[in-house]
Amino acid sequence: MIKGCTCCHISLVIQKELFDDRYGYPGKFSLMRCRECGHAFLQHEFTPEQLTDLYSNYYPRSGFDVESYQPYREETGFSAWLDGKKCSAFRWVPKNVRVLDVGCGFGESLGYHAARGCDVYGVEADENIRRVAEKFGFKVHVGLFDPDIYEPDFFDYVTMDQVMEHVTEPLETLQGVPRILKPGGKAVLTTPNANGWGAKVFGRKWINWHAPYHLQFYSKQSMRMLAEKAGLEIDSVRTITASAWLHFQWLHLLTCPKPGEPSDFWAGSACGKQVDFTMAQKVIIRLLGLMNRVRVNHLITRLFDALGMGDSYVFVLSKP
Numbered sequence: 666m667i668k669g670c671t672c673c674h675i676s677l678v679i680q681k682e683l684f685d686d687r688y689g690y691p692g693k694f695s696l697m698r699c700r701e702c703g704h705a706f707l708q709h710e711f712t713p714e715q716l717t718d719l720y721s722n723y724y725p726r727s728g729f730d731v732e733s734y735q736p737y738r739e740e741t742g743f744s745a746w747l748d749g750k751k752c753s754a755f756r757w758v759p760k761n762v763r764v765l766d767v768g769c770g771f772g773e774s775l776g777y778h779a780a781r782g783c784d785v786y787g788v789e790a791d792e793n794i795r796r797v798a799e800k801f802g803f804k805v806h807v808g809l810f811d812p813d814i815y816e817p818d819f820f821d822y823v824t825m826d827q828v829m830e831h832v833t834e835p836l837e838t839l840q841g842v843p844r845i846l847k848p849g850g851k852a853v854l855t856t857p858n859a860n861g862w863g864a865k866v867f868g869r870k871w872i873n874w875h876a877p878y879h880l881q882f883y884s885k886q887s888m889r890m891l892a893e894k895a896g897l898e899i900d901s902v903r904t905i906t907a908s909a910w911l912h913f914q915w916l917h918l919l920t921c922p923k924p925g926e927p928s929d930f931w932a933g934s935a936c937g938k939q940v941d942f943t944m945a946q947k948v949i950i951r952l953l954g955l956m957n958r959v960r961v962n963h964l965i966t967r968l969f970d971a972l973g974m975g976d977s978y979v980f981v982l983s984k985p
């Protein structure tokens with residue numbers, strides 16, 4: 666059972682016909698929104714077996730080779746701003762601190778922090794991280810986030826990049842964070858904003874619905890209530906969105922499949938597979954590429970972020 670917001674008095678269906686428009690997991694899904702706090706959540710019950718099937722058999726793991734591992738590079742200045750680089754939680758972490766990245770993928774953020782003098786820890790369910798951790802000496806827990814394996818009051822920073830939308834029980838997940846943060850320590854969470862311009866304009870075809878992988882869509886109010894219940898305070902809330910995702914949104918509109926079928930973009934060309942696009946699609950893809958190169962997507966993304974209506978939230982929370 667997916668738990669939604671922490672008040673959840675009256676929820677209304679806001680999207681009825683969502684489906685996995687990336688990888689073709691079968692079924693249609695409804696999204697509910699709480700009338701009190703604006704939190705939206707997928708109305709569905711997954712058995713643990715179904716969740717395992719969803720992530721093991723539908724969600725593609727990009728090919729990973731430890732020899733070609735590259736940590737994220739430091740990126741600052743105008744072009745980093747134009748790209749929306751600070752949409753990623755790890756970019757909010759200063760040098761020389763102790764940091765835990767929950768959902769650290771292949772460890773690119775861990776290498777970034779290590780190069781900046783941080784004491785680096787990670788959590789990742791994908792086994793591939795083990796080889797990176799062994800090679801570079803990162804302290805990584807393979808599995809789900811478990812606050813009990815760390816000393817209390819241990820970390821300066823905990824980051825969760827695009828993690829909170831995947832969890833079935835947001836409060837249970839977030840409650841572990843203040844236990845391991847030092848007093849004054851910070852948690853940086855990034856997650857899609859279903860109240861931004863993208864969801865309004867693209868409706869059911871907004872890329873960040875990402876049913877049924879995304880289960881939770883926080884509003885400022887639902888995150889505030891959640892943070893308070895977990896023992897954290899909100900320092901700041903902004904929307905910062907990667908410009909590349911608007912380019913992906915156009916490609917998504919062009920290639921949106923029928924329910925139960927994988928997308929030619931997400932499960933095809935984005936995974937490096939050969940796809941037989943029609944001539945019309947090829948022309949449009951070229952035009953979209955041109956539009957992206959002259960930075961049209963970047964300007965649109967920066968404008969809506971400046972208005973606080975971007976597609977992705979950055980929540981900075983702190984432990985009192």
Ligand SMILES: [Zn+2]
Pocket residue numbers: 670671672673674699700701702703704887
């Ligand atoms: Zn609510």
